[in-house]
Amino acid sequence: xxxxxxxxxxxxxxxxxxxxxxxxxxxxxxxxxxxxxxxxxxxxxxxxxxxxxxxxxxxxxxxxxxxxxxxxxxxxx
Amino acid sequence: xxxxxxxxxxxxxxxxxxxxxxxxxxxxxxxxxxxxxxxxxxxxxxxxxxxxxxxxxxxxxxxxxxxxxxxxxxxxxxxxxxxxxxxxxxxxxxxxxxxxxxxxxxxxxxxxxxxxxxxxxxxxxxxxxxxxxxxxxxxxxxxxxxxxxxxxxxxxxxxxxxxxxxxxxxxxxxxxx
Numbered sequence: 001x002x003x004x005x006x007x008x009x010x011x012x013x014x015x016x017x018x019x020x021x022x023x024x025x026x027x028x029x030x031x032x033x034x035x036x037x038x039x040x041x042x043x044x045x046x047x048x049x050x051x052x053x054x055x056x057x058x059x060x061x062x063x064x065x066x067x068x069x070x071x072x073x074x075x076x077x
Numbered sequence: 078x079x080x081x082x083x084x085x086x087x088x089x090x091x092x093x094x095x096x097x098x099x100x101x102x103x104x105x106x107x108x109x110x111x112x113x114x115x116x117x118x119x120x121x122x123x124x125x126x127x128x129x130x131x132x133x134x135x136x137x138x139x140x141x142x143x144x145x146x147x148x149x150x151x152x153x154x155x156x157x158x159x160x161x162x163x164x165x166x167x168x169x170x171x172x173x174x175x176x177x178x179x180x181x182x183x184x185x186x187x188x189x190x191x192x193x194x195x196x197x198x199x200x201x202x203x204x205x206x207x208x209x210x211x212x213x214x215x216x217x218x219x220x221x222x223x224x225x226x227x228x229x230x231x232x233x234x235x236x237x238x239x240x241x242x243x244x245x246x247x248x249x250x251x252x253x254x
Contacts, residue, residue, distance in 0.1 A: 021145065025148055029148065029152060035181055040159070043184075061151055064151060068144045070140075074136075
């Protein structure tokens, strides 16, 4: 059985962790975007194809990051 | 992509078969489907977590974890795709170049001049490879036991014929003169 004082802290702890994790994911996402775009440019992926791939990557990822941010916001309010 | 010699012309650029890519992303598809697990256990999750969190907080937490999970899969998908897309076999009128991307920061490039190729062997393994026409290509080169292996290439028989015919048309006439 958990100590009641620890249990009380769980909502606050989750609320503290969620934004940090979100920022971590956002940083990871954009670092990978830079790495991918470097590889596509350097190793001969045609410009239109690289642009289309990057657009798909960014749109999908930003939507997911947006949902994450929204869930952090709804959790806090 | 690659620096060509003067008078070198690309005859063929070929990648691994798309089914090989599907095989590589299959674990990601299964991992994506795992996000339905919290839906099946939602009653238990709500019952257990309601001791600590209110309903809105539980919902937000589930959405947050699911989204983070999908974002990881999304990133891995693009890394796997890049790995697949940058693996390429180039046949020119002078040489065969096998480029293999291994992860993001390792890249192997094997080059064999057509004149050094002694044998081309193809390997089509299994019913799926036979139906979808893909397999492994082995290039045996002169000078010891050097062998270049390109795995999961599409239409290996055609590639073999092309390498052989390019070899005949580009290398043999030079040897005769």
